[in-house]
Amino acid sequence: MKSLVILCFSLMAMALRPEGGYDVGDTVSDFKLKNVDGQMVSLSDFKGAKGFIVIFDCNTCPMSKAYNSRIIELNKKFSSQGFPVIAINPNSAKVSEGESYDKMVAYAKSHNYDFPYLYDDSQETVRKFYPTNTPHVFVLNKISNQLKVAYIGAIDNNSRDGSKADKHYVEDAVNDLLVGKSVATPKTRAIGCSIKWKNS
């Protein structure tokens, strides 16, 4: 019976995570990607981090724009508590020219980003996470020096107006982790822009 329950849960999880992207509970391998300041960034650079709020976000998606100030707020609130925001642009500039490195640099500057906004030209790292839309969040939790996926999904449940959201998924997930609890809602979905994969 127990194995049947586990099987059902794994099937449900499979249905939600396409193409073998990281699922909740999976261990994330580190990466090295170019930041908008020209420096290479890895997760291991953040020595004191308890985890990360990895957000796949871009320059052009109206949904991303709607969440921009909320993403900046997440970093202000949680980087000092050990969960910094790491933004990664998942889109190929070859498919959507508005996603080029130069435009990322300009975008980060005009919005005063105080967190990394990383460029993944090969989309190799992006493929490992396999986000499906922007903005798409992966909260990572450090457990005995390994980074485990603790949450995958949306920032909150109101794209139009954050002040009217009554579920703050990412905040709640990080707050759960900060007090040593497992995340109550580990997966959510939202309407968003699809990822611009190259050669697709």
Added chain:
Amino acid sequence: MKTLALFFALAVSVACYSQAIVKLPELQEMMNEGQKVKVVNFWATWCAPCIKEMPFLERLNRDNQNVKVLLVSLDFDLDHDQSKITSFVMRKKLNSEVVILDEPDPNAWIPKIDKNWSGALPATLIMNPSTGKRKLIQGELKNDDLEKSIAEVSK
């Protein structure tokens, strides 16, 4: 009097061109009614690949009377201005039926459309109400995606 007549003419024309605002149960009813295969496309005026693939859906709506094309706008998720959708539909001269879904809490309703849908736009659900067969296409439609899927669910 003249102003009043003008007002009525305007009101009638807006009513003709504006799109129905629906809740999830009404949308589900539209998807499941009758015998025709439904091609239900989820889009928004701000979604570039949605706009790019629209000619495929419009052509299908024009050429194949055996299927019903339904374009479901998710614009309200980001902006509650119905006139933007109406002016888009008029500008693009869309002939397929357009409805606007007005539902809060996407995480609650997205899986009720299809358990495999991530929520990314565009997405197109091809379904046969008589047999329950369905196919979900996530991302931009290409070439004969629609024709193939219609054949698949019609078997």
